[in-house]
Structure formats: C-alpha cells, structure tokens
Amino acid sequence: MRIAVIGTGYVGLVTGVALADLGNDVICVDNNPDKVALIQSGRSPIYEPGIEEFITRNLDEGRLRVSGSAAEATQQSEIVFIAVGTPPSADGSPDITAVVAAAKEVAKGISKYTLVVNKSTVPVGSGEMVADLLREAGVDDSLFDVVSNPEFLREGSAIWDTMNPDRIIIGAKSREAAARLIELYQPLDKPVLVTDLQSAELIKYASNCFLAMKISFINALSRMCEACDGNVGDVAKGIGLDHRIGPAFLGAGLGWGGSCLPKDTAGMIRVAESMGYDFRLLKEVVAINDEQPRHFIDRMEERLGGLSGKTIAMLGLAFKPNTDDIRDAKALVIAEDIRARGGKVRAFDPVAMDNVRALDTQISLSDNAYACCDGADAVLLVTEWNEFKQLDFGKIGTLVKNKVLFDGRRIYSKESLGKFGFEVFTIGSP
Ligand SMILES: NC(=O)c1ccc[n+]([C@@H]2O[C@H](COP(=O)([O-])OP(=O)(O)OC[C@H]3O[C@@H](n4cnc5c(N)ncnc54)[C@H](O)[C@@H]3O)[C@@H](O)[C@H]2O)c1
Incomplete structure (x- = not known):
C-alpha cells in the first residue's frame, strides 16, 4: 500500500520504517528539514536500537522516501498516519496544535479517497476534530475517513514492539473505514479490536494510566517496606505471580518519567x-x-x-x-x-x-x-x-x-x- 506518515519522532519514524519493511511504499514526513535530511542520508534523528538498519535497508530498496511536505506525501498515498507530538500544555491538558497543523496540511493533499489515521495520543473527540478540519478545508466527506489507531510501542524496543504488538486498536465510525487498516496490519497476524472512535482514544490513555498506577502502587508499598524492614522486590514477586495481577510494571524505583x-x-x-x-x-x-x-x-x-x-x-x-x-x-x-x-x-x-x-x-x-x-x-x-x-x-x-x-x-x-x-x-x- 502507499502510506504517508506525518512526524518522524519515536512513533512516526518507527511506524514508517516498519511499514516499509513489510513491503509498503512509505513516505515519512517531517516539518523539520534537518530531520528530513538526516533520515535521507540513512541516519536517525532519534536513538532507537536497530532503527538505522531499517532506514538504510528500506531507502536502498526504494520502499522508503522522506519529505518535508505533508500535502505532497498525502497526494501520493492511500493511507496517511498523523504521528506528531502532543506535549502537555501548561495546565496538563494535551497540546494538539501539531495535530491540527498536520491535518490542515493533509487536507491540501486529498484529491481521491484517503484514510486518515490518528496515531498520536489525542484526547477524546480528536478524531471528530480532524474530520471537521478536513471538511472546513473543503474536502468532501466521500473522500476520507478518519480512524484512531493509538500506538503502544516502548522506546528502546520500539521496532520489536511495532512488529509484535499485543493488540491493534482501531477506532472507526464504520467497519468499512477500519477494513483498510486491518488489511495493512494483516501480515503482523495480531489481535485486532475495532471500536468506536472515542473508545479507541480512551484505550490509549487508560493503558498508560493503568501502567502508571501499577508503578505508583508498588512505590507506595516500597515506603511501607522501608518502614517495616520488608523487601519490596519480594512483595512485587509475590503479587506478580498472581495471574490476575502479573509481574510487569511492578518494579519499585524512582518512579515513572518519560514522554508518555x-x-x-x-x-x-x-x-x-x-x-x-x-x-x-x-x-x-x-x-x-x-x-x-x-x-x-x-x-x-x-x-x-x-x-x-x-x-x-x-x-x-x-x-x-x-x-x-x-x-x-x-x-x-x-x-x-x-x-x-x-x-x-x-x-x-x-x-x-x-x-x-x-x-x-x-x-x-x-x-x-x-x-x-x-x-x-x-x-x-x-x-x-x-x-x-x-x-x-x-x-x-x-x-x-x-x-x-x-x-x-x-x-x-x-x-x-x-x-x-x-x-x-x-x-x-x-
Ligand atoms: N514516544 C513514545 O514512546 C510514544 C509511544 C506511544 C504513543 N506516543 C504518542 O505518539 C505521538 C508522537 O510521539 P513521539 O514521541 O514520536 O513525538 P516526537 O516529538 O518524538 O516526534 C514528533 C515529530 O513530529 C514532527 N512534527 C511536528 N509537527 C509537524 C507537522 N505539522 N508536520 C510534520 N511533522 C511535524 C516533529 O518535528 C517531530 O519530529 C504523541 O502523541 C505521543 O504521545 C509516543
């Protein structure tokens, strides 16, 4: 399939090279010309184990291209992923300025049916908002669908995660809109859950919040262990062996940080x-x-x-x-x-x-x-x-x-x- 991925950060670049490696024709787009030039030369703007091999292999074999223009890349694609950053605003709410900017650029490139995929982590209602932006830009309803496809990769093992996801979540207004994306991910042979747009948008936040809750839970227990001469490592093992709880994200430490x-x-x-x-x-x-x-x-x-x-x-x-x-x-x-x-x-x-x-x-x-x-x-x-x-x-x-x-x-x-x-x-x- 012909794919455009807008944003070449940890999510966009990994998604782009992984989809190229699966045999698709991919254009990775960034509005930062330095990143475009770097990727074009076979190098990665982010540190992620294995990524440069994926970039060079797919550039050399002609399945990966890099561009500074989302509109041009959209024109040449059937599916467009929006994978730009959504950093926190001063009050903690997600800043979706980059998603809005990307959607407006994408709108300029739609002249035939295009599936627009929100891969960025965005608040509930953002799928509808992107659809509204496309309509406001004069794109006819018959020419697009917007679906939500949240990303769950972890930095540090991002390529493996992308090729081996636990599940693929697709939020769509109709089965037909989801079908193209199901076809794209078919080679991965992983469970696909199709939901409405809002539920898919919530699933991403809910997953990260649940993981954060597990870490804070064990860190609260670490305070009790320090007070009573217990060992939080053993406590984590003991509760993690219960299959209803599981061992992941029960490592006590300095707490969670990072971009997510x-x-x-x-x-x-x-x-x-x-x-x-x-x-x-x-x-x-x-x-x-x-x-x-x-x-x-x-x-x-x-x-x-x-x-x-x-x-x-x-x-x-x-x-x-x-x-x-x-x-x-x-x-x-x-x-x-x-x-x-x-x-x-x-x-x-x-x-x-x-x-x-x-x-x-x-x-x-x-x-x-x-x-x-x-x-x-x-x-x-x-x-x-x-x-x-x-x-x-x-x-x-x-x-x-x-x-x-x-x-x-x-x-x-x-x-x-x-x-x-x-x-x-x-x-x-x-
Ligand atoms: N980093 C992770 O581990 C991770 C995991 C899952 C989901 N997510 C989500 O995925 C989204 C992207 O995260 P990231 O870490 O890849 O962000 P990032 O900041 O690393 O990358 C975003 C990229 O988008 C580019 N960009 C911004 N506006 C643009 C525009 N209008 N046109 C073209 N390019 C533009 C930036 O230059 C940058 O290269 C966020 O919503 C994030 O919450 C991130």
Missing part, C-alpha cells in the same frame, strides 16, 4: 475534568510518583548529613535505558532537587548527554561512569543501563570520597557491593 506516562496521566485527569469527572485515583497516582524521588533524596541528605557542598555522581540521565529521551526524566527533577538543597550533580549517560547539553541544566557531564564518580560524596544510580550493572566497584571505591551508593532502580545487591566496602541504600529495602 507523565503527560498522559496529566492529560487523562484534564480530559476527565472536561467530562465532569474528578479522577481522584489518578491524581493520587501522580502525587505518589512526584513524592518518590524527593523521599529518596531525603534519605541521601540524612545519610550524608546535608547536601550542601556535596557532589553527587549521577549514573544515567535518560528516562529509561536504551533511549536518549530525557523528556520528563526523573534525573532532571532529582538534579534540580539536589541543587536546591545545596549539592552539585555530575552525571554520565551512554546516549542522552547531547540532549541534556542542549538544556540549561547546570549538570556537569563526564565522559564515563568512572570519571563521573571521581571525588564524589555519593553515587546515585538513576537509569538502569546494562553497562552500569557490571561496573568495577573495586575501582570506583578508590575514586569516590565516600563509599555510599543510592540505588534508585534496585539493580545492585547489597552483598556484592558490600564486598567492596560500599554502603548501599535501596528503594523499598531497609
């Missing part, structure tokens, strides 16, 4: 409010998440006898491993908190440092984990990159001022680091 859970919980609270419902449960989920890193830094402050003048070596900046994404990363909130308490942060991350450099964070950056720990008053693990799991703590012990480690993601065992004389503070353990 913070904005989608805030967005859902606002969307609920606009419908006259006060989603109190979700507000508490967010409050627990905000409190979690503060509480860990309280423990650090107590152990170090204050943070004033202290240097903390922060391992990891990305909101999770295998991505360079630092949107709403806990590392940034924590660095700010440490600074507010008089301390300094020196950090290292395998791939996210360029993105941090582009912000004015006052975090000083090191070339590697060992340089980061050199002379530090304490080490704080924030992102559980694999390469941090097997660091030489014998060597780090000779570099740091104090052999004190705060493990914000529960990746170290107290016994193994104890051998090197490290005192380890773990979330959810005494």
Whole structure:
C-alpha cells in the first residue's frame, strides 16, 4: 500500500520504517528539514536500537522516501498516519496544535479517497476534530475517513514492539473505514479490536494510566517496606505471580518519567475534568510518583548529613535505558532537587548527554561512569543501563570520597557491593 506518515519522532519514524519493511511504499514526513535530511542520508534523528538498519535497508530498496511536505506525501498515498507530538500544555491538558497543523496540511493533499489515521495520543473527540478540519478545508466527506489507531510501542524496543504488538486498536465510525487498516496490519497476524472512535482514544490513555498506577502502587508499598524492614522486590514477586495481577510494571524505583506516562496521566485527569469527572485515583497516582524521588533524596541528605557542598555522581540521565529521551526524566527533577538543597550533580549517560547539553541544566557531564564518580560524596544510580550493572566497584571505591551508593532502580545487591566496602541504600529495602 502507499502510506504517508506525518512526524518522524519515536512513533512516526518507527511506524514508517516498519511499514516499509513489510513491503509498503512509505513516505515519512517531517516539518523539520534537518530531520528530513538526516533520515535521507540513512541516519536517525532519534536513538532507537536497530532503527538505522531499517532506514538504510528500506531507502536502498526504494520502499522508503522522506519529505518535508505533508500535502505532497498525502497526494501520493492511500493511507496517511498523523504521528506528531502532543506535549502537555501548561495546565496538563494535551497540546494538539501539531495535530491540527498536520491535518490542515493533509487536507491540501486529498484529491481521491484517503484514510486518515490518528496515531498520536489525542484526547477524546480528536478524531471528530480532524474530520471537521478536513471538511472546513473543503474536502468532501466521500473522500476520507478518519480512524484512531493509538500506538503502544516502548522506546528502546520500539521496532520489536511495532512488529509484535499485543493488540491493534482501531477506532472507526464504520467497519468499512477500519477494513483498510486491518488489511495493512494483516501480515503482523495480531489481535485486532475495532471500536468506536472515542473508545479507541480512551484505550490509549487508560493503558498508560493503568501502567502508571501499577508503578505508583508498588512505590507506595516500597515506603511501607522501608518502614517495616520488608523487601519490596519480594512483595512485587509475590503479587506478580498472581495471574490476575502479573509481574510487569511492578518494579519499585524512582518512579515513572518519560514522554508518555507523565503527560498522559496529566492529560487523562484534564480530559476527565472536561467530562465532569474528578479522577481522584489518578491524581493520587501522580502525587505518589512526584513524592518518590524527593523521599529518596531525603534519605541521601540524612545519610550524608546535608547536601550542601556535596557532589553527587549521577549514573544515567535518560528516562529509561536504551533511549536518549530525557523528556520528563526523573534525573532532571532529582538534579534540580539536589541543587536546591545545596549539592552539585555530575552525571554520565551512554546516549542522552547531547540532549541534556542542549538544556540549561547546570549538570556537569563526564565522559564515563568512572570519571563521573571521581571525588564524589555519593553515587546515585538513576537509569538502569546494562553497562552500569557490571561496573568495577573495586575501582570506583578508590575514586569516590565516600563509599555510599543510592540505588534508585534496585539493580545492585547489597552483598556484592558490600564486598567492596560500599554502603548501599535501596528503594523499598531497609
Ligand atoms: N514516544 C513514545 O514512546 C510514544 C509511544 C506511544 C504513543 N506516543 C504518542 O505518539 C505521538 C508522537 O510521539 P513521539 O514521541 O514520536 O513525538 P516526537 O516529538 O518524538 O516526534 C514528533 C515529530 O513530529 C514532527 N512534527 C511536528 N509537527 C509537524 C507537522 N505539522 N508536520 C510534520 N511533522 C511535524 C516533529 O518535528 C517531530 O519530529 C504523541 O502523541 C505521543 O504521545 C509516543
């Protein structure tokens, strides 16, 4: 099929290259000319394992093209995905300015029947809004359908997730509108659920909010474990073995960050409010998440006898491993908190440092984990990159001022680091 994907971020680019790899003719569109040029040269504007192989293979084999014009790409396509960003506005509600802009561009390119697919995470009613924008631009109703097809990929395993989704959700006004998309996804051979537009839009928010709730739930339990000398890892295992609960998203830690859970919980609270419902449960989920890193830094402050003048070596900046994404990363909130308490942060991350450099964070950056720990008053693990799991703590012990480690993601065992004389503070353990 001939496909256009508007937006070449984590979702759009991965969707585009995956659909090209399945044999479709795909045009990836971005209004940022630098991104277009980069992709055209076979490189990726985002860090995502494996993506450059997909880009080069599909460019070379002629199934992938890149363009700066959504209107031109739409003209040449049967199906157009809108996969632009929907960041939070100041009040937490989703900012859909980019979706509106993309829809207006798409409208200019429709001259034959086109299926317009909302892949961005958008509030309930956005499918109808896009349809209205197309009509206002003079596109006849017979020339388009708008369907919702929310995305569930995870950064860091985005290509695998796109090729192996748990389910494909299609929100449509009619079976006929959904049918083209069902055909497109047929090679994946995965369960497809067709719903009305509103339900599909809600499913995306509800999924992310439920996952956020699981993490906040286990983090609340981590506080109880710290108070009663329990071990939250065992508690998580014990409840996760119940098939009604499941083990996923029960890792206690510094809480959730990233480009999706913070904005989608805030967005859902606002969307609920606009419908006259006060989603109190979700507000508490967010409050627990905000409190979690503060509480860990309280423990650090107590152990170090204050943070004033202290240097903390922060391992990891990305909101999770295998991505360079630092949107709403806990590392940034924590660095700010440490600074507010008089301390300094020196950090290292395998791939996210360029993105941090582009912000004015006052975090000083090191070339590697060992340089980061050199002379530090304490080490704080924030992102559980694999390469941090097997660091030489014998060597780090000779570099740091104090052999004190705060493990914000529960990746170290107290016994193994104890051998090197490290005192380890773990979330959810005494
Ligand atoms: N990142 C994730 O893990 C993830 C997962 C599932 C769903 N989502 C949702 O998917 C959507 C996209 O997220 P993302 O992380 O890929 O965003 P992103 O910010 O990484 O990418 C958006 C891209 O769209 C481009 N763009 C913006 N306006 C445009 C326009 N008018 N025309 C052409 N290009 C335009 C930007 O330049 C950018 O490259 C969001 O709604 C997000 O909530 C994201």
